[in-house]
Amino acid sequence: MTKSDWPDWHCPNHTKRLKKEGKVLTCPGGDQFPIRNGVPRFVTTSYADAFGPEAKKYRTTQFDSYSGTTITRDRARQCVGEDLGRGACVTSIDITEAVDSN
Ligand SMILES: [Zn+2]
Secondary structure (H helix, E strand, C coil), X not given: XXXXXXXXXXXXXXXXXXXXXXCEEECCCCCEEEEECCEECCCCCCHHHHHHHHHHXXXXXXXXXXXXXXXXXXXXXXXXXXXXXCCXXXXXXXXXXXXXXX
16 A cells, blocks of 8 residues: 555544554554554454454355345445446445454
């Protein structure tokens, strides 16, 4: 990921712009958020933890190639527009460990 591809992340506690320093996003207010597998981690534990293993186990469920539908493609086009598949830059957020599966 190049610098221009990296979104301007802001601290959830101070709303200050975060600076990438190696594998950590650092807040001027003192917070630090690790980056693992190229994904910033803003949450350490949450009520959604139980969903992570489920999403990993059924990771193909939302693939149109698996379901034989166009539901995921249609949903993505609703969010991104017709640029989907033509170089659109998409940033997604997932509160669970399923982010490592996507
Ligand atoms: Zn902060």
